[in-house]
Amino acid sequence: MFESRPDRSDEVIFVGRSNVGKSTLMREITGHTFDTGSKPGVTRSPNHYDWASDDFVLSDLPGFGFMSGVPEEQREQIKTDIVRYIEDNADDILVGVLVVDGKSAVDIIDRHSGEDEIPYDVEMFYFLRDVGIPVVVAVNKMDKVDDEDERLDELCDRLGLHPPWKQWQDTIAPISAKRGNIDALNEAVKEHLHEAKRDDLLKFFS
Template identity: 30%
Template sequence: MLAVVLVGRPNVGKSTLFNKITGHRRAIVAPVAGTTRDSLARPAVWQGRSFQLFDTGGLYGASEDPLHELVVEHGKRAIVGADLLVLVVDGRDGLVSGDETIARELREAGRPLILAINKIDDKRARHATMDFYRLGIEPVVEISAEHGTGVGDLLDEIVSALRIHPDESQTPNPESHSEISVAIVGRPNVGKSSLVNRLLRAERVLVSDMPGTTRDAIDTVLTWHQRRFRIVDTAGMRRPGRVRTGGAVELVSVAGAKRAI
């Protein structure tokens, strides 16, 4: 299945767009820059055409995340494996140096590229959108990921750029009954992500010594002796009283882990 990767600075709305397109609230959305860490993957379908959509952590720009360098490294790895890149920018902020840096690196990747100007429903974006055309990226689509405005137009551009025909994109449902789901669950920092990477024989999920590294529930398909397993790495779960005092991101992370269970 062809891979479409959402790329952009922290907090420009990539995760909101990911959730809108895939129809699942898999990516955590919060006003804290740097909320997304791992690259999330989810199948998406538009007008009978299927592709795999990836949400990445924010590249460059301001981030409060102490693991930002690792997040950027994983994001760049996703870019290398992409068939199509969607650069998401924040229309309210206007064109900033971080957008220009990312656009330059994406052009060097040599992949087809679409520019999505997000948050155009905000009055501040109406005067700034023209600045983004200076990036020299075509096509340009103005969207509001939160309200769905323009998302259909973006999807039209995606399937057009991928040149997918309906009969070519039909693939087995990744959540079919022939697939066994395995959730890796435990307290923070006990080695869940390291175990998942060892099972997959790849650096699929972020690993560090800092408790709470994993935030989203990351699922990946593993084939072993002709059987399909969906391995789900979950956020570490502390006692309920500690979770309540850990902030909004931890609350949503633990809720996602419970859904995976």
């Protein structure tokens, strides 16, 4: 299922739990509607969006974490597939966008933080960094959050980044995909593309 990657040299990937709004975000960035299926966990293989003229692909990887009606074994398999995909393609991935739900991310992380448990989102954040991929955390659904700065500071704290969040604007990007407000994400991604000397790709994130 994961072998269908288009033959493109450079890639930006989107990862995140189910139901954080990745598909809405992809639609906002690409102007293209993906067939996502109505139930969480329906997207089992990556959706690749490649622009024909450029050596570049955007990949929306399947949602991970708890999914209602999906057995744990299958959830673990999806996570394993995602990790393997990222490891296999790490040298070609220019940016990894980790999409989280601004309203619930901190609570979910706290709920799954224990002696022998690392929350998926934190684990994925560090995994991407460990394999050398610059990470941007797209904090979605911020239109539903009352105190934006406080929430983003808390999220930074959970990810091991020292608050205030505003010093991490190349890493933390508050957005509301449904409302079309994704400027912070575009700016952060563009900064990493520029550092990777791929200014030719900036036009996709404008």
